[in-house]
Amino acid sequence: MPFGLELAIKLVVIGALIPLTALVLGYAELKISAHMQSRIGPYFAGGRWGWAQLLADGVKFIQKEDIIPDNADRPVFKVAPVLVMISTATLFVILPFGPGGGFIVRDLNLGIFYALAISSLGTIGVLMAGWSSGNKYSLMGGLRAAGQLIAYELPLVLAVVGVVIQAGSMSMQGIVEAQIAQGWPYVFTQFVGFFVFLIAGLAELSRTPFDMPLAESELISGYLTEYSGFRFLFFYLAEYASMFALAAIASTLFLGGYGFWGVSASWAGPIFFVGKILAIAFVIIWLRWTFPRFREDQLQSLAWKWLIPLSLANILATAAFKVVF
Amino acid sequence: MDHQAMMALSEVAVSIELETPEMTLNIGPQHPSTHGVLRLVAQVDGERVRDIKPVIGYMHRGYEKISEVRTYPQITALINRLDWVAGYANEIPFIVGAERLMELEVPERAQYIRLILTEMARISSHLIFCGSYPLELGAGTPMFFALRERERVLDLMESVTGGRFHLNFNRLGGVKPAAGAGSSTRKDVQDLPKGFYEGARDAMGRVLAVCDELDQLISGNEILFARTKGVGVMTPEQAAAYGVSGPNLRGSGVAFDLRKVEHYLPYDQLDFNVVTRHQGDCYARYEVRVDEIRESARMVIQAIDSIPSGPLQAKVPKIIKVPKGETYMRAENPKGEMGYYIVSDGGTGPYRLKIRTASFSNISVLSELMEGVLIPDIVAIMGSFDFVLGEVDR
Amino acid sequence: MELRIPGLARGMWVTLKTLFKKPVTINYPKVKETPVPRARGVIALDQEACTVCMLCARNCPDWCIYIEGHKEEQEPEEPGGRVKVRAALDRFDIDYGLCMYCGICVDVCPFDALFWSPEYEYSEHEVVDLLHDKERLTEWLATVPPPQPLEPS
Numbered sequence: 001m002p003f004g005l006e007l008a009i010k011l012v013v014i015g016a017l018i019p020l021t022a023l024v025l026g027y028a029e030l031k032i033s034a035h036m037q038s039r040i041g042p043y044f045a046g047g048r049w050g051w052a053q054l055l056a057d058g059v060k061f062i063q064k065e066d067i068i069p070d071n072a073d074r075p076v077f078k079v080a081p082v083l084v085m086i087s088t089a090t091l092f093v094i095l096p097f098g099p100g101g102g103f104i105v106r107d108l109n110l111g112i113f114y115a116l117a118i119s120s121l122g123t124i125g126v127l128m129a130g131w132s133s134g135n136k137y138s139l140m141g142g143l144r145a146a147g148q149l150i151a152y153e154l155p156l157v158l159a160v161v162g163v164v165i166q167a168g169s170m171s172m173q174g175i176v177e178a179q180i181a182q183g184w185p186y187v188f189t190q191f192v193g194f195f196v197f198l199i200a201g202l203a204e205l206s207r208t209p210f211d212m213p214l215a216e217s218e219l220i221s222g223y224l225t226e227y228s229g230f231r232f233l234f235f236y237l238a239e240y241a242s243m244f245a246l247a248a249i250a251s252t253l254f255l256g257g258y259g260f261w262g263v264s265a266s267w268a269g270p271i272f273f274v275g276k277i278l279a280i281a282f283v284i285i286w287l288r289w290t291f292p293r294f295r296e297d298q299l300q301s302l303a304w305k306w307l308i309p310l311s312l313a314n315i316l317a318t319a320a321f322k323v324v325f
Numbered sequence: 326m327d328h329q330a331m332m333a334l335s336e337v338a339v340s341i342e343l344e345t346p347e348m349t350l351n352i353g354p355q356h357p358s359t360h361g362v363l364r365l366v367a368q369v370d371g372e373r374v375r376d377i378k379p380v381i382g383y384m385h386r387g388y389e390k391i392s393e394v395r396t397y398p399q400i401t402a403l404i405n406r407l408d409w410v411a412g413y414a415n416e417i418p419f420i421v422g423a424e425r426l427m428e429l430e431v432p433e434r435a436q437y438i439r440l441i442l443t444e445m446a447r448i449s450s451h452l453i454f455c456g457s458y459p460l461e462l463g464a465g466t467p468m469f470f471a472l473r474e475r476e477r478v479l480d481l482m483e484s485v486t487g488g489r490f491h492l493n494f495n496r497l498g499g500v501k502p503a504a505g506a507g508s509s510t511r512k513d514v515q516d517l518p519k520g521f522y523e524g525a526r527d528a529m530g531r532v533l534a535v536c537d538e539l540d541q542l543i544s545g546n547e548i549l550f551a552r553t554k555g556v557g558v559m560t561p562e563q564a565a566a567y568g569v570s571g572p573n574l575r576g577s578g579v580a581f582d583l584r585k586v587e588h589y590l591p592y593d594q595l596d597f598n599v600v601t602r603h604q605g606d607c608y609a610r611y612e613v614r615v616d617e618i619r620e621s622a623r624m625v626i627q628a629i630d631s632i633p634s635g636p637l638q639a640k641v642p643k644i645i646k647v648p649k650g651e652t653y654m655r656a657e658n659p660k661g662e663m664g665y666y667i668v669s670d671g672g673t674g675p676y677r678l679k680i681r682t683a684s685f686s687n688i689s690v691l692s693e694l695m696e697g698v699l700i701p702d703i704v705a706i707m708g709s710f711d712f713v714l715g716e717v718d719r
Numbered sequence: 720m721e722l723r724i725p726g727l728a729r730g731m732w733v734t735l736k737t738l739f740k741k742p743v744t745i746n747y748p749k750v751k752e753t754p755v756p757r758a759r760g761v762i763a764l765d766q767e768a769c770t771v772c773m774l775c776a777r778n779c780p781d782w783c784i785y786i787e788g789h790k791e792e793q794e795p796e797e798p799g800g801r802v803k804v805r806a807a808l809d810r811f812d813i814d815y816g817l818c819m820y821c822g823i824c825v826d827v828c829p830f831d832a833l834f835w836s837p838e839y840e841y842s843e844h845e846v847v848d849l850l851h852d853k854e855r856l857t858e859w860l861a862t863v864p865p866p867q868p869l870e871p872s
Contacts, residue, residue, distance in 0.1 A: 036734045037469035040744045136350055140372075140700070208463050209548055212701070290734045291727065292548050293463030295701045296372060399780040402821035466734060473743055480755070487759040487835060493821045504757075504822070505831045512831060513757065513866040521870050542733040545726030 010105045014092045019058075022240035025281055026054045029240075032282065033289045061236075064229035071134025072226065080132060081227065081234035083125035088238045090118045091245040096172045098258045098269030104173060111172035112164065115249060116157050119204065122242070123149040126206075126213070129235075130223035141222020144296055145206060145213035151303040152203035152210075158311035159197040162190050162318040163253045176257035180264045185256035189321075192314040194254045196307050201246045202284065203299070205239065209291040210299055243281060251276035347375060350700075354383050358461045358704045361714025363688070365703065374703065377695045379688060384718040392678035397423055397497055397645065400674065405491035407682065408716045411450035411659045412491040413442045413482070419665045419678075420495040421589045422654030426647050426669055427497065433591070434635040435499030438517070440590045441525070441628050442482060442494065444621040448532055449478050450659035451614045451621075454711045458611060459543050461708045462552050467543050474535040477528040484518050497645050499638030516637060522629050529622040536618050544615065553607035557694050557706035560605060567693075568686035571661025572617060573710055576610035578603040583657035595627050607709035614711070646673055660684050660716060680719055684712035756864040758837040759820045761851075762813060763859035768832035771806040775824035775833060783817035784824060785810060811853040816846050834863040 027042070030053065034041025042050025068077060094111045097103040108114050123146060130142010163186055164170055167178040179185050187194050203210040214222040224235055251257060255276045258269030294302065352358075352365040359365070362383035368376040388407065392400050404419055405412040417439060424431060456471030479489040486494040486501070494501050494515075504513045543549055559569070561577045574581060582599040584592045600616040602609035647669045655664035661683025668677040687710050694706055745752050754760065771788030787810040793803045825833045836859045843849055 032738065033465070035742060036738045037466050038473055038737055038740065038743045039469060040742050040746065043746065136348065140350075144372075211463065286731060286734060289464075289466050290542070290730045291464060291546065292459055292543070292552060294548060295552060295699060297699065298551050395780060396778070398823055398826075399778065402780050402819065402823060466737075470737075483758055484755045485757070487755075487757040487822065488820065491819070491821070493823075501826065504825055504835060505828060505833070513835075514869060515757070517870040518755075518757070519868040519870055538733060542730045546730050547726055549726075 007105075014089070014105060018089055018092060018241045019237060021244040022237040023054050025240045025243055026236075027051060028278070028281065029285050029288075030054075032285050036286070036289050058233065061229055061233040066230065067226075067228050069134050069226050073132040073134070076128050076132035077226075078231075080125050080129035081231045081238070083128065084122050084238045085234050087118055087121035087125065088242040088245060091115055091242065091249075094172050095245065095248045096176055096252060096257055097273050098266050099173065099177070099264055100266060103258070103266070103269060107171055107173045110170045112160055112170050112175070112249070112253070115172075115245075116153075116160065119242070119245075120149070120153055122238075123153075126223055129227070130213075133223065133226040135226055138223050138225050141213045141225070145223055147296070148203055148206070148210065148212060148299060151300050152200045152307075155196050155303060155307035155311050156200040156204060158308065158315060159193040159200060160253060162193040162311075162314045165315070165318045165322055166190065172252050172257075176252055176259055177264075179256045180259035184261065185254060187254040190254060190314070190318070192310060193318075194250070196311045196314070197250055197254070198280075198283075200303075200307060201250065202287065203303070205243055205246060205284075207243075207284065208288045209293050211293055212296050212299060243284060244277060247277040247280035247284065248273070250280055255280075352703065358707060359714075360707070360712055361717070363707075363712075363714055363717070365691075365707075367700075367703070369700065372699045374695055374698055374700065377692050377703070379691055381688075381714075381717050384714045386715075386719065388680060388719040389678055392675055394674070396673040397647065397675070400678070401495055402491075402493045404680075405493060406715060407680070407719065408450070408658060408660055408663070408684070408713050409490065410453045410713060411446040412488075413446040413494065414450070414656070414658045415663065416493070416495045417443055417589065418654045418656035418658075418663055419667070420497065421656070422652050422665050422667050423497055423647055423669075423675075425652050425654060426650045426667065427645075429498050429639050429641070431499050431639055432635045432637065433633045435637050435639075436591050437628055437632045438485075438500050438637070439495070440592070440595075441625055441632075442485070442492065443590065444625050444628070445478050445482055447621045447659045448618050448625075449475050451618045452478075452532075452535075454614050455539055455611075455618070458708045458711075459549070461704050462549065464543055464546075464549075467539055470535055470538055470542070474528075474531050477531055481521070481525055481528055484521060484524070486515065496638055496641075497647075498641045499636070502637040525629055526626060529626050532622045533619060536615055536622075539615065544612070550608065552701070552705055553611065553709070554604075555606050556698070556702050557607045557709060558605045559690065559694060563690060563693065567690040569661070569690055570686065571658070571683050572600075572613045573610055573661065573687055575599065575601045576613045577605035583655060583662055587655060587657075589654065589656055594631070595624050597624050607705050610709045610711075644673060646671055647675075655681070658683055660711060660713065661687055663716075682716035682719065684714075684716035685719075688712050688717060754837040754839065756837060756867050757835070758839075759822060759835050760837040760839045761815075761835075761841060761859050762818075762825065762856065763834045763836045763863050764811060764853055764856035765832045765834070765860055766808060766811075766853060766857055768830045769808055769811065770830055770832075771808055772829065774827050774829065778823050778827045780821060780823065781817045781819055783814040785812040785814070808853060811856065812850050813856065815841070815849040815851060834860065836860075836862045837864065838862045 031041045042053035044050060045056045046052025068074060093105045094108055094115055095104065096107065101107065126145045126149065127142050130138045130145060163175065166186060166189065167175040169175060169178065206213050214224060224232065227235060251273065258264065258273040260272045347368050347370050350367045350369050352367055354362040354364045364380040364383065366378045366380060367374050395403065401416050401420060404415045407415045452471040452475040456468035459467040482492060483489050486492045501515045504515060559577050561579050564574050564577050564579065578601055580599050580601045585599060597620050600613050600620060602613055649669055649671045651668040653664055653666045655662050663683055664681035666679040667675050670676040691707065695703055771786060773786055776784040776786050788806050788808050791805050791807045793805055795802055822835065825835055838859060
């Protein structure tokens with residue numbers, strides 16, 4: 001297949017996949033959170049199970065009036081959600097759904113490095129959204145978000161270093177192949193790294209217990225307060241899509257990706273992969289609805305005083321084991 | 326550069342502070358966490374609060390003024406709406422005060438029914454607190470568990486009185502004996518309906534179970550500890566100086582409960598503890614309320630076991646005129662001490678009614694407690710005081 | 720020594736348990752909850768019993784009952800007998816936009832012309848339609864439940 005056609009097909013698939021993942025994970029969150037709270041959740045839209053609820057929400061958002069506050073900085077206000085969406089969408093380029101070139105858009109040599117670097121673009125988007133809204137609450141939310149996202153970049157990166165050392169490669173498919181060759185996924189040796197990665201990832205997603213930037217009971221919606229309609233939909237889609245992407249990266253690095261205990265089949269690859277992603281997404285949703293949120297300074301001290309030393313120790317231990325064995 | 330110069334330079338670098346201007350943040354009347362339309366004007370420096378002033382009055386409804394032109398039964402219906410989460414408890418000090426002026430002897434059964442309904446109102450008010458306080462701190466699930474069991478209590482109250490929140494069940498001389506003053510055979514006597522005792526025991530069992538479930542879910546949570554322990558510590562001296570009452574006072578170690586001091590309902594015939602904690606922080610106030618739910622549930626079960634039989638209302642004339650005089654009656658409401666100062670001139674309604682509400686005094690201590698805390702702590706402290714704007718502004 | 724499970728883990732266990740239990744939601748409007756017989760839903764009027772004494776309108780805290788009546792002369796039962804004067808209702812409106820469901824009107828009526836009914840589905844699209852006239856109020860009379868058995872005291 002010529003390169004241009006293959007690339008175009010893959011980009012179209014990814015473009016369709018992003019809203020689809022947001023729909024599926026958003027619906028999962030609505031239903032799971034409802035049953036955890038003894039209620040039913042979406043019920044009417046789409047028959048008995050309410051699967052069309054988010055589609056109806058999407059249509060509702062699109063047809064809403066586009067309100068931009070007077071005090072807002074218009075160009076920055078308009079660009080912010082696009083930037084956040086871009087930083088999420090580009091993560092999907094390196095997600096390995098299966099072995100071989102057909103199941104990944106581009107298996108870059110520095111796959112995981114590229115993912116971590118590009119996801120920090122989202123921080124700028126959030127800061128732009130908070131500043132340009134012309135609202136003190138949004139400003140505070142934006143600043144809190146900036147502090148939090150920058151602080152938790154470090155544990156995220158350091159947790160991954162252990163896996164890279166053990167796998168010997170930074171490309172996503174390379175890491176999965178190393179786990180398949182080994183026979184068991186990295187979560188057993190890198191459990192510290194997995195733990196740190198999940199916590200730092202939750203903070204990067206700004207989800208409870210780290211949702212100070214969006215603390216609904218204090219800042220209403222933080223940096224999202226002034227966004228309505230289609231622009232809000234961008235942020236919303238970006239949140240669930242990046243939840244998918246984060247779960248995908250976690251399952252690639254720690255849970256074995258598209259392989260299953262040393263077995264790798266090209267037709268079963270996507271099934272295993274998506275299954276692991278849904279399991280991690282379940283844990284993320286479960287944590288959100290059980291815990292209250294941290295205060296900003298406690299959040300920062302958790303990152304700087306606990307997670308970074310822990311992940312540094314993890315790197316040292318991994319390196320020592322790699323050299324010795 | 327030698328060592329001395331290096332030291333001098335580092336000292337200079339550390340002592341230069343970043344000058345940032347203060348910002349006035351309006352935690353405005355419309356806000357999810359202010360329990361109503363309370364406005365807090367906060368001077369903040371980044372996230373730290375330098376000065377905070379509460380502004381009240383957005384919900385002033387003129388209760389004391391309208392009481393001058395209403396009769397006692399009408400006022401009883403209206404004052405349910407003061408502390409709207411525990412509707413029945415607002416009626417009790419008013420009615421008992423007016424009965425004191427009339428020197429009426431209320432039958433035992435009526436007093437026991439009043440006690441049962443008041444303790445149920447207390448349970449429902451504290452369950453709302455147990456649901457909404459973790460919600461303000463970020464946990465969404467305890468709200469649903471608490472409200473699920475509150476529905477059982479409200480169903481019980483509905484089966485007796487017909488109303489869920491605003492009961493209007495008191496009459497001068499007792500509780501409401503019958504629906505309708507005529508002699509029709511369709512008149513429904515509003516005594517306890519069949520199945521009430523069993524339903525009440527069942528509901529109280531579930532209330533006790535949900536207290537344990539909430540303890541497992543959120544009370545032992547380390548994140549909650551980090552948010553509430555050591556935050557908003559109120560000393561007993563501060564509490565006494567500002568007139569704080571109720572669970573807020575008992576959370577600071579002062580074992581003062583008006584149910585043991587004043588004799589407006591037969592509390593002396595029941596066996597219950599006064600719940601206190603000595604730490605005085607937000608977590609202590611939260612724990613006091615959870616334990617008070619347990620005490621109230623046990624009180625309801627004791628009252629059902631020992632309820633006497635008898636009439637529901639004392640003999641009163643059709644048009645009740647309260648004789649001249651004035652009295653102040655106070656009671657232990659779920660939020661604190663609620664008192665009514667009734668001045669009567671012999672008519673069918675009071676000449677002047679002054680309402681002393683718990684929440685008004687409770688929030689006066691807020692500006693002192695919130696000096697130098699971070700903005701998320703404002704929400705934690707405000708929530709732990711559990712005030713209702715209907716009481717603050719009347 | 721007892722293993723102390725951290726509060727975080729215990730909370731997660733409670734949420735997980737509740738995930739697999741049946742939800743308590745009653746799915747209105749597919750399933751309707753029946754309120755208790757004493758529930759204060761709507762007020763029903765018995766026109767025959769009303770003598771236009773205005774006690775309910777006077778005692779309503781919100782002044783939401785509007786009554787107009789006139790005096791009618793009734794034919795004497797036998798020729799030469801006394802002419803009886805009866806009061807007849809022209810207008811008996813309750814404004815449910817103002818009513819606070821306190822029940823004072825029901826309690827105070829000396830002729831038992833007003834009753835509580837547990838019906839609750841009478842919402843309207845316009846606020847002005849919440850003023851129920853006497854025909855509508857009489858319709859509710861069919862839904863008033865009989866007095867219920869009480870706990871033996």
